[in-house]
Amino acid sequence: MNYNSSPTAPLNFLNHKTGLWSWLSSTDHKRIGLLYLYSITIFFCAAAVLGLLMKIEKFAPGETIMTAQTYNGIFTIHGIIMIFIVVIPGLAAVFGNILLPIMIGAKDVAFPKLNLFSWYVYITGACLGLYSQFAKGHVPDAGWTFYVPYSAEVNSNIVIALTAAFVLGFASILTGLNFIVTIHRMRAPGMTWFRMPLFPWSLYATAWIQILATPIIGITLLMVIAERTLQIGFFDPALGGDPVLYQHLFWIYSHPAVYVMILPAMGVVSEIFPTFSQKPIFGYMPIVFSSLAIALVGYFVWGHHMFTSGMSYQARWFFSLLTFLVAIPSAIKVFNWLSTMYGGSVDLKPPLLYAISFIFLFTIGGFTGLTLGSLATNIQTHNTDFVVAHFHYIVFGGMGFGFFAAIHYWYPKIYGRMYNIRWANIAWAILFTGFNVLYFPMFILGLQGMPRRYFDYDPKFQTGQMISSIGAFILIIGLIGMISNLVYHVRRGAIAPANPWHGVTLEWQIPSPPPHENFDEVPVITRDPYVFDNPYTK
Amino acid sequence: MSTTEHSDYIDSDTGKMGMWLFLFTELFLFGGLFIVYAVMRTKYPEDFHQAALELNAFIGATNTVVLLVSSMTVAMSLTAIQKNKPNIAIGLIFITLILAGVFMMNKYFEWGHKFSLHLYPGSDVMKTLPHGEIMFFGLYFMMTGLHALHVIIGGILLTIVMFKLKSGKINQEHYLLQENGALYWHLVDLIWIFLFPLLYLIT
Numbered sequence: 001m002n003y004n005s006s007p008t009a010p011l012n013f014l015n016h017k018t019g020l021w022s023w024l025s026s027t028d029h030k031r032i033g034l035l036y037l038y039s040i041t042i043f044f045c046a047a048a049v050l051g052l053l054m055k056i057e058k059f060a061p062g063e064t065i066m067t068a069q070t071y072n073g074i075f076t077i078h079g080i081i082m083i084f085i086v087v088i089p090g091l092a093a094v095f096g097n098i099l100l101p102i103m104i105g106a107k108d109v110a111f112p113k114l115n116l117f118s119w120y121v122y123i124t125g126a127c128l129g130l131y132s133q134f135a136k137g138h139v140p141d142a143g144w145t146f147y148v149p150y151s152a153e154v155n156s157n158i159v160i161a162l163t164a165a166f167v168l169g170f171a172s173i174l175t176g177l178n179f180i181v182t183i184h185r186m187r188a189p190g191m192t193w194f195r196m197p198l199f200p201w202s203l204y205a206t207a208w209i210q211i212l213a214t215p216i217i218g219i220t221l222l223m224v225i226a227e228r229t230l231q232i233g234f235f236d237p238a239l240g241g242d243p244v245l246y247q248h249l250f251w252i253y254s255h256p257a258v259y260v261m262i263l264p265a266m267g268v269v270s271e272i273f274p275t276f277s278q279k280p281i282f283g284y285m286p287i288v289f290s291s292l293a294i295a296l297v298g299y300f301v302w303g304h305h306m307f308t309s310g311m312s313y314q315a316r317w318f319f320s321l322l323t324f325l326v327a328i329p330s331a332i333k334v335f336n337w338l339s340t341m342y343g344g345s346v347d348l349k350p351p352l353l354y355a356i357s358f359i360f361l362f363t364i365g366g367f368t369g370l371t372l373g374s375l376a377t378n379i380q381t382h383n384t385d386f387v388v389a390h391f392h393y394i395v396f397g398g399m400g401f402g403f404f405a406a407i408h409y410w411y412p413k414i415y416g417r418m419y420n421i422r423w424a425n426i427a428w429a430i431l432f433t434g435f436n437v438l439y440f441p442m443f444i445l446g447l448q449g450m451p452r453r454y455f456d457y458d459p460k461f462q463t464g465q466m467i468s469s470i471g472a473f474i475l476i477i478g479l480i481g482m483i484s485n486l487v488y489h490v491r492r493g494a495i496a497p498a499n500p501w502h503g504v505t506l507e508w509q510i511p512s513p514p515p516h517e518n519f520d521e522v523p524v525i526t527r528d529p530y531v532f533d534n535p536y537t538k
Numbered sequence: 539m540s541t542t543e544h545s546d547y548i549d550s551d552t553g554k555m556g557m558w559l560f561l562f563t564e565l566f567l568f569g570g571l572f573i574v575y576a577v578m579r580t581k582y583p584e585d586f587h588q589a590a591l592e593l594n595a596f597i598g599a600t601n602t603v604v605l606l607v608s609s610m611t612v613a614m615s616l617t618a619i620q621k622n623k624p625n626i627a628i629g630l631i632f633i634t635l636i637l638a639g640v641f642m643m644n645k646y647f648e649w650g651h652k653f654s655l656h657l658y659p660g661s662d663v664m665k666t667l668p669h670g671e672i673m674f675f676g677l678y679f680m681m682t683g684l685h686a687l688h689v690i691i692g693g694i695l696l697t698i699v700m701f702k703l704k705s706g707k708i709n710q711e712h713y714l715l716q717e718n719g720a721l722y723w724h725l726v727d728l729i730w731i732f733l734f735p736l737l738y739l740i741t
Contacts, residue, residue: 110552177559185552215563219570223680231660232676234574239676240669245577249570 012416012513027112030514033097034414035119037407040086040094041483043126047081048479050074055438055472058465061457071455072141077133079144080161084168085126087399088257091264092210093122093175095406096203098414100179102507102514103197105188105523110181118174125167132160143453145254148235148246152227159228162221169214169221172260176210179203188506190525194288197505197529198281201288202267205295209256209263213299217253220246244309251302259298261395262362263291265402266333269355272409273337275503276352277344280530283336290329297326307378316375323373330366334359349501350424354405357432361397365390368443383453386446389439397435404431407486412496416512419489427485431478437471505529550714557718561725564688568729571681575736578673585670590741592657593678594648598738601644602730608637609727612696612720622710624703631700634723638693645686649679681733685726692726695719 013030023031054074057066066074097115101108109115133139138156146165151158183204187196224246226232233239235246266287274281281287303311303319311319337359346352368390371377381387412418441464446452450461457465499508506523507514579586615630652675656663659676667675699719702708708716 111556114556173560173563177556177563180559181552181556184555211559211563212566215566216570219567222684223570223574226676226680230679232680233659234578234673234676239672240578240582241673242577242581245574249573 011515012511013516014415014513016516025116027108027116028516029101029108029112029115030098030414032115032119033094033099036089036093036097036122039119039123039126040090043081043085045479045483047078047086048476050078050081052472052476054078055469057455058457059469060466061459061462063456066455068455069141072453073133073139075453076140076143076161077129080129080132080140080165082395083144083257084165085122085129087261087395088168088172089122089175090261090399091268091403091406092179092203092206092260093118094403095199095268095410096175096179096206096264099410099507100182100200100203101186102510102518103200103505104183104186105191105506105519105525106182106186107517107519108186109178110185111178114174115178118171118178121167121174122171125164125169125171128160128164128167132157132164135160145250146221146224147250148224148227148243149237152224152233152235159225162225166218166221166225169218172210173214176207176214179207180211183207188523188525192525194285195525195528198270198284198287198291199264199267202263202270202291205291206260206263209260209295209298213253213256213260216249217257220249220253223249244306244311247306247309248302251305255302255305256295256298258391258394259294261399262402263294265358265399265405266291266330268402268406268409269337269358270333271503271505272351272355272405273340274530274532275409275501276347276349276355277341278347278502278532279340279344280528280532281336282339282342283332284528284530286332287336290332293329294326297322297329301326301373304373304378307375308382320373320375324370327366327370330362334363347501349408350419350421350428351405351409351501353425353428354401354408357428358398358401358405361393361401361435365393365397368393381446383451384446385442385450385452388452389442389446392439392442397439404428404482409501410507411486412500413507413512413514415490415493416496417489417491417493418496418500419485419493423485424482427478427481429478430474430481434471434474434476434478438468438475439471441465441468441471502532504532550717553714554717554721557721561721564725565729568681568684568732571677571684572732572736575677575681578670578677582668582670582673585668586674587741588668589671589674589678590737592652593738594651595738597644597648598734601641602734604637604641604644605727605730608634608641609724611637612723616713616716616720619703619708619710619713619716624706624709627716628700628703631696631703635693635696635700638689638696642686642689645682649682678737681737685729685733688726688729692719692723695722 013028017026023035026032053066054071057064057071097109135157140156140158140161142151142154142156142158146158146162151162183196183200223232223234227235227241231239233241235241235243237243270281270287301319301322303315304323307316307319337355368386372381372387372390408419408424442450445461445464445468448461448464450457450464496512498510498512501508506525509523510519611630611634615627615634618624618627618630652658657675658664659672659679664672664675696719699708699716702715
């Protein structure tokens with residue numbers, strides 16, 4: 001990795017030391033963030049190809065390119081990679097690491113060595129996930145949710161996949177712990193809690209979910225491993241266990257995990273809207289407290305995944321009610337982002353395009369989430385393609401587009417170079433079109449009764465399936481366009497100034513790329529985070 | 539809202555905060571098992587009553603006392619290093635490690651006895667028991683097993699602390715590692731304080 005050619009700053013975090021080992025042993029939060037970025041990108045591309053393969057299989061009814069068993073294996077590893085390796089660490093591990101210390105005026109995170117250790121734990125988990133595919137025996141085919149009794153009985157490499165998820169969870173906990181302590185202890189003088197930018201705030205809410213919810217999935221996966229290896233059958237009805245109990249324990253973590261994915265994306269767009277409107281964020285406090293409210297209420301809605309699994313009526317309406325409540329803070333945020341743009345000098349650059357499409361896709365995902373959270377409509381749509389479309393609108397349309405917004409926003413800061421804006425705009429247009437062509441038909445297919453996770457379907461679904469498969473190709477073309485633009489310009493792009501977007505948060509006040517220790521002298525914060533007094537707003 | 543100072547090194551408060559957060563995650567890890575215990579106990583109250591009678595409350599109580607005393611010695615060791623008495627600190631850590639060994643030995647005999655009665659998951663005897671008793675013994679082995687693993691990890695941690703005390707790397711000024719090791723040891727103790735009544739006393 002040779003970045004010596006960057007002339008803007010003679011010595012920065014990219015070139016102050018060179019060689020592969022200087023990266024693999026670096027405790028610099030920015031380098032660790034990039035390590036995460038590269039590993040996540042590789043896994044994302046692999047899992048996206050797997051997704052495309054599934055869509056090719058579904059282009060026509062019947063077996064086209066793979067058997068049913070292969071399809072089961074592919075949707076399982078697609079889910080495991082996307083959820084545990086890409087989306088959950090995603091924004092926090094990449095942009096949280098690179099930017100959190102800079103945005104609060106610190107030299108590094110609270111525990112730099114632990115931070116590097118987390119990356120190694122993460123890579124170990126990711127490699128175990130790969131190993132489950134190539135080890136002797138059958139590839140795991142239980143879906144990323146590992147529902148018992150199937151996952152406890154089936155003869156495939158489930159134990160390896162469970163261990164992978166356990167190890168990845170451990171990495172997630174350590175990152176969350178590091179961020180909480182960093183935010184509590186490392187803020188620059190004058191950076192009070194409510195002078196902190198909104199991305200760090202969202203990371204703070206996320207980190208609490210990470211450390212409070214992840215241990216539950218850890219012990220739950222251990223219980224399934226114990227059931228498979230030691231015959232301790234807490235979920236095995238033949239021994240008196242309860243399979244529905246597994247679903248409860250699983251979703252106690254995995255629903256809050258949805259907020260681990262989406263909250264940092266909300267933080268990212270909360271940074272982008274003020275910068276590209278050159279206007280203070282509308283409703284700073286409501287955004288802060290809605291993040292905390294989402295983290296809190298999101299902890300108690302897990303039952304809405306199990307409306308058809310057998311629960312008392314009281315439990316069901318309680319979970320349904322809370323599901324509707326958790327939509328309120330999200331709606332507050334959407335309202336605030338739109339109001340931030342209102343009356344601002346809106347500059348439609350790629351980061352803002354991605355941020356606006358985030359709102360569009362997230363809103364569709366959110367409303368269909370309410371459809372699923374209603375007791376009556378849930379019966380109709382449960383386990384159909386409607387669910388798949390809904391969570392791809394949230395996870396990919398929300399977190400994914402938030403991630404793309406973040407990389408386009410902070411790219412010139414990280415590399416000191418600018419990507420091709422026109423190229424980025426075109427890639428965005430293809431990506432956005434492909435996304436909707438791919439996932440929107442799945443809502444309709446789901447309503448018509450197309451079950452999820454089936455490799456074959458009734459010929460009456462063919463039109464929708466075909467449109468959806470075509471969308472997958474468009475989406476992949478958009479992804480290739482976007483990623484190649486970014487990769488190509490890391491070394492060949494035009495030199496970016498320190499503050500190309502006229503942002504006002506701390507990261508824009510230092511050179512691009514940032515120096516090894518971020519700040520020459522400790523910054524002193526004397527005002528709120530989003531005060532625009534540059535000539536562009538006067 | 540107070541502002542925090544800008545620090546370049548891991549100071550004691552920062553390090554301790556990280557440790558406390560980690561201890562929360564440990565509690566939540568066991569929390570998942572406590573949920574399973576609560577659900578299963580509600581489902582099979584009679585079987586849990588019968589199965590709990592199999593456990594030897596005397597050994598359980600002995601181990602509780604052993605762990606409580608070890609928590610005291612590890613705390614005393616910390617006070618000793620704060621008063622700049624490294625040799626006493628080393629001695630007290632050593633006693634803590636001995637007590638940890640006693641705890642594990644009791645555990646070994648206890649588990650060994652269960653195994654000799656063929657009371658372990660998947661055994662032929664276990665399969666003939668009522669469902670609730672199978673669940674109870676499953677929980678017993680998983681909870682005490684996971685706890686024993688934590689005793690071992692805590693023991694390793696305290697051994698490292700002992701050697702660092704010997705080499706002077708932990709001293710009157712810098713004893714964060716020892717403090718965190720002691721905190722971890724208290725967690726091991728605390729979890730046992732919950733396991734003991736749940737498994738041995740509530741019959």
